[in-house]
Structures are given as C-alpha cells and as structure tokens.
Amino acid sequence: MLEDLITPERPLALVGCGRMGGAMLAGWRQAGLADRAVRVVTRPASPGAASAGGASSAGDALSAGGAGEALAGVPVLAGAAALAGQRPSLVVLAVKPQQLAGLGPDLAAALDARVPVISVLAGVPLAGLAAALGDRPLIRAMPNTPAAIGRGVTSMVANAAGAPWLDRARTLLGVLGSVVVLAAEEQMDAATALAGSGPAYVFHLVEALAAAGVAEGLPEATARALARATVAGAGALLDADDRDAAALRQAVTSPGGTTQAGLDVLMRPAGLTTLMAETVHAATARSRALGRETAPARPSAD
Ligand SMILES: NC(=O)C1=CN([C@@H]2O[C@H](COP(=O)(O)OP(=O)(O)OC[C@H]3O[C@@H](n4cnc5c(N)ncnc54)[C@H](O)[C@@H]3O)[C@@H](O)[C@H]2O)C=CC1
Numbered sequence: 609m610l611e612d613l614i615t616p617e618r619p620l621a622l623v624g625c626g627r628m629g630g631a632m633l634a635g636w637r638q639a640g641l642a643d644r645a646v647r648v649v650t651r652p653a654s655p656g657a658a659s660a661g662g663a664s665s666a667g668d669a670l671s672a673g674g675a676g677e678a679l680a681g682v683p684v685l686a687g688a689a690a691l692a693g694q695r696p697s698l699v700v701l702a703v704k705p706q707q708l709a710g711l712g713p714d715l716a717a718a719l720d721a722r723v724p725v726i727s728v729l730a731g732v733p734l735a736g737l738a739a740a741l742g743d744r745p746l747i748r749a750m751p752n753t754p755a756a757i758g759r760g761v762t763s764m765v766a767n768a769a770g771a772p773w774l775d776r777a778r779t780l781l782g783v784l785g786s787v788v789v790l791a792a793e794e795q796m797d798a799a800t801a802l803a804g805s806g807p808a809y810v811f812h813l814v815e816a817l818a819a820a821g822v823a824e825g826l827p828e829a830t831a832r833a834l835a836r837a838t839v840a841g842a843g844a845l846l847d848a849d850d851r852d853a854a855a856l857r858q859a860v861t862s863p864g865g866t867t868q869a870g871l872d873v874l875m876r877p878a879g880l881t882t883l884m885a886e887t888v889h890a891a892t893a894r895s896r897a898l899g900r901e902t903a904p905a906r907p908s909a910d
C-alpha cells in the first residue's frame with residue numbers, strides 16, 4: 609500500500625518534475641497519493657529571484673515541460689538543499705542526466721545516508737549515482753510516460769544496499785503500471801531504448817500512418833483522427849486480449865486482402881523489423897554513451 613510507504617510526515621521527494629517526473633506525479637496523484645505526502649523539488653531559485661523559503665505551492669515553479677497548473681497544491685521546494693529537515697521516506701530523481709553533477713552534492717548533503725534514491729535518469733549507472741549521491745540504497749529505474757495514466761512500464765535494478773528496497777519500489781512504481789526487475793544492470797540500456805523511448809516510436813507511427821493516409825487522398829484531419837484511433841484501439845485490444853501480437857496481426861490479415869498487400873511491404877527484408885532493430889540499437893548506444901558522458905571525472909594521476 610502506498611500509504612504505508614509514504615506519509616505527510618515521511619513524504620516522497622520528487623527531484624525534477626518535468627515531462628517524466630510530472631507524468632509519474634500525475635500517476636501517483638491519480639492513484640490517491642495525497643498532495644501533502646509529496647515534496648516536489650525544482651531548480652534552486654536564481655539569485656535575485658524572490659526567496660522560496662520553505663515549501664511553497666506548485667504552479668509556475670514547475671517547469672514549462674511539467675504538468676504546471678494541474679499540479680497546483682503540491683508542496684514545492686526550490687533546490688535540493690531545501691530537502692534538509694523534510695525527512696523524505698524516499699526520493700525519486702527525475703532531472704536530466706546532465707543535471708546530476710550540479711545537484712548531487714546538495715542532494716547528498718540534504719539526505720540521511722539511509723534514504724533510498726530511485727533514479728530514472730537514462731544511461732546513468734548505479735556506480736555513477738553512488739559517485740554523485742554517496743553510498744546509500746539506490747535503485748536505477750526506467751519508466752515511460754504512460755505512467756501518467758497508470759499504464760506505464762518500469763524496469764528497475766538495485767545496488768546491494770537498495771536490494772531490500774525493491775519490494776517497496778515495486779509498490780511505488782507499480783501504481784504507475786507494470787514493473788520488471790532486470791536480472792542485470794547491463795540490460796538497462798536496452799530496456800531504456802525499448803520501453804523508455806518506446807512511446808515515442810509508437811507516436812511516430814501515428815504520424816507516419818496519418819501522412820500515408822493524406823498521400824492516398826484523405827483530408828489531413830480525417831487521416832490524423834483515423835491514425836490516432838487505430839493505434840489507440842490496437843493498443844487497447846492488445847491489452848485486453850490474451851493472444852500475442854502475431855496472432856492479433858493474423859486476425860486482421862485476410863489471405864489475398866488489403867492487409868496482406870500492406871504487410872508484404874512492411875515485413876520485407878529491409879522492412880520494419882530491420883528499421884526497429886536499428887532504432888533500438890541507436891537508442892541503446894546513446895544510453896551507454898550518456899553513462900560515459902555523465903561519469904564523474906577520474907582524479908588525475910599527478
Ligand atoms: N521523457 C521521458 O519520456 C523519459 C525520461 N526519462 C528520464 O527522466 C529524466 C527527466 O527527463 P524529462 O522529464 O524528459 O526532462 P525535463 O527537462 O522535462 O525535466 C527535468 C526537470 O528537472 C528540473 N531540474 C533541473 N535541474 C534541477 C535541479 N537542480 N533541482 C531540481 N530540479 C531540476 C527541470 O527544471 C525540469 O523540470 C531524464 O533523466 C530522462 O532520461 C526516463 C524515462 C522516460
């Protein structure tokens with residue numbers, strides 16, 4: 609139960625509330641998490657800006673990419689240092705990978721070493737998180753944006769100190785959809801490429817379907833509406849029907865019919881399977897590169 613894990617006295621701290629953090633917060637709130645059991649941590653107030661003082665209320669303190677006014681009422685702290693004294697039960701870190709180095713020292717100093725941090729940063733390994741945040745229970749997680757409606761999927765893996773927290777992380781992240789515990793951290797880059805980025809591939813499929821419909825003579829608005837409803841409906845059917853994707857595809861495909869003619873193109877040797885393999889390969893490689901690019905500098909030999 610979420611209420612056993614997070615209370616107003618031992619709140620959930622969400623550090624970074626942009627597109628992914630905002631989606632997660634929306635999912636938790638939809639599941640009944642009380643606003644007062646959350647602290648959203650935004651960037652530190654810039655010099656000269658009105659002092660944020662203690663916890664204020666959300667609004668345009670949240671990034672333009674976040675859920676903005678929809679989250680009004682959630683206590684907001686400006687800067688990770690403001691978490692000192694807030695006694696979070698756990699922290700979810702959802703800033704950009706490149707922003708970790710800047711906030712790491714403030715966050716580490718503000719938190720008791722026993723407080724676990726769940727990071728959703730693409731590419732940043734557990735070792736990099738430990739270097740930035742100190743030795744503590746750490747969980748590296750990769751959610752996706754359907755979390756906003758409780759329909760996401762999150763992969764996760766923990767360091768040794770974080771392993772006892774995996775069940776509680778499953779409770780927290782399970783509210784946002786399904787959860788997969790990976791057998792090894794090495795799998796996280798591929799999980800990121802497939803499922804973290806995956807919604808974007810599907811949304812692009814909608815764009816491509818609509819454009820193809822326009823090319824075949826449909827008015828743009830009609831093509832967009834048809835493409836959107838088709839992908840949403842196919843996703844809902846996939847969810848509601850136990851058959852696997854291949855069986856559902858075959859159920860659409862009449863021998864000698866229109867679908868077969870289309871699939872003959874899509875499934876040709878250099879078709880979608882090849883393109884998707886290249887797509888996920890590129891995203892996996894980028895996840896690995898992000899890990900290298902954001903690694904703390906090694907001390908020089910001299
Ligand atoms: N967007 C997505 O679909 C997914 C993103 N992720 C990961 O989530 C993380 C965030 O990505 P997005 O939400 O897309 O980026 P974003 O740019 O929308 O959100 C980042 C947020 O962090 C805030 N921030 C920056 N510095 C801060 C600081 N020092 N203290 C507190 N807040 C600070 C920014 O103001 C912004 O609101 C990334 O590490 C990304 O790899 C993971 C899965 C999916």
Ligand SMILES: O=C(O)[C@@H]1CCC=N1
Pocket residue numbers: 730800804805
């Ligand atoms: O594009 C990105 O790097 C992030 C990670 C997965 C989805 N969005």
